[in-house]
Amino acid sequence: MRIALQHDIPGLCEQLQGLGQAVDTYVVPSGDGPLQPFAADVLLCTVRGGDLPALITACQGLRWIHVFGTGIDGFPLSLLADDTVLTCSRGATATPIAEWVLATMLAREKQLPERWLKESPASWYAADLGCLEGKTLGIVGFGAIGQAVARRALAFDMQVMATVRRHRESPMPGVRLVEQLDSLLPQADHLVLALPATPESDGLINAQTLAALKPGAHLVNVSRASLVDQGALRTALDTGHLACASLDVVDPEPLPAGHWIYSHPGIRLSAHISWSGPNMTERLLAPFIANVQAFSRGEPLQGLVDKTAGY
Known part of the structure; x- marks a missing residue:
């Protein structure tokens, strides 16, 4: 050979x-x-x-x-x-990416890193933190990464839904599989993109799908930037319909200096490193x-x- x-x-x-x-x-x-x-x-x-x-x-x-x-x-x-x-x-890379996804969701719910102190706060013993428990996780794509995310989310007592191309019984107890993205979006508190980049997935998250998303949701993209219409994403964040977006992939990579994504208060950006371990x-x-x-x-x-x- x-x-x-x-x-x-x-x-x-x-x-x-x-x-x-x-x-x-x-x-x-x-x-x-x-x-x-x-x-x-x-x-x-x-x-x-x-x-x-x-x-x-x-x-x-x-x-x-x-x-x-x-x-x-x-x-x-x-x-x-x-x-x-x-x-x-x-x-x-499913394990390190899934751990990264859980870290972004926990950071969102626990308001990190904002809650780390560098000086005396206005008050002690008081906060309005969230929990993953009872929240609904929507996973777009149920391959190796999506399944690794789901297993960890179930351990946090989340409700887990995932999209698949064709209906089938879920191989993972506690995960509900759906064919239509529209049936998942209104329920997701956290939406994780784990689809491959193909012509069919290009621009999947656009003005229409973002509008259908549950108000105040958190978007996590560890897939490819082509899945997200970045202009529509900016609008959804500016209006407050989307509360936060954790992006490990963007277009272009690397982003040029001064790009709006760097400074937007609703975005947490990483340098395409979720795979690292x-x-x-x-x-x-x-x-x-x-x-x-x-x-x-x-x-x-x-x-x-x-x-x-x-x-």
Whole structure:
């Protein structure tokens, strides 16, 4: 098996060659010149950084591509042959992202960091803090991240609803699955976006859907900025219909200096870091390593991407 690596990840070549399989690894050279054709059965790449179309075109005999990441938005799907398999490390970042989501919801209810003291307050022993207990969490998208968020929310005694493309029985007791976003929005105290970026999800959160959202709700986006109409978001925050938005993804990234999102009092902005956690390189590589072993044995791969649906 010939495996081409877009980037030289420390220790990966040795790890692949130590699997006990007939594995040859090749790190694609970087540079300003044109990329020369090379032979490989497998390509490990990233969606961002480098000329991915040129890399795919130069790779001869390609049978399988694995994206070192959890999303494939921006991937040149049109360049893939019908029989080329595409996988990604879907679910590898679900735990840190779910913990980040719970942190944003707790921060909203507990009024953090505003409640941390740096000087004597006007009064002690008094506050009007909220609780997650009894609140309704709406999750848009019930994949690995959505399910990880739901499990943690249930532990806080929240009411949990989640959208799915087609009706099915919930695999998680206590979670109600719905097909229509409209049936979820009026009930959600906290709305978490956990959908992949596709043409169907583009602009999903717009003036109409924000108007249908429960007044005073809190929006959390750990998915992709393309899901949210930022102009409509600003209006919803300015009018007070939406109380707060915790955004880990925005458009563009990075935001230019002076952008209104930085200073808006209703927005809590982070720098696309919700995925961060211990040993993230190992977490993201684990599905690829498992797939290399499955591929060598002719077994099904995990993290398969539906090239038609785009995720």
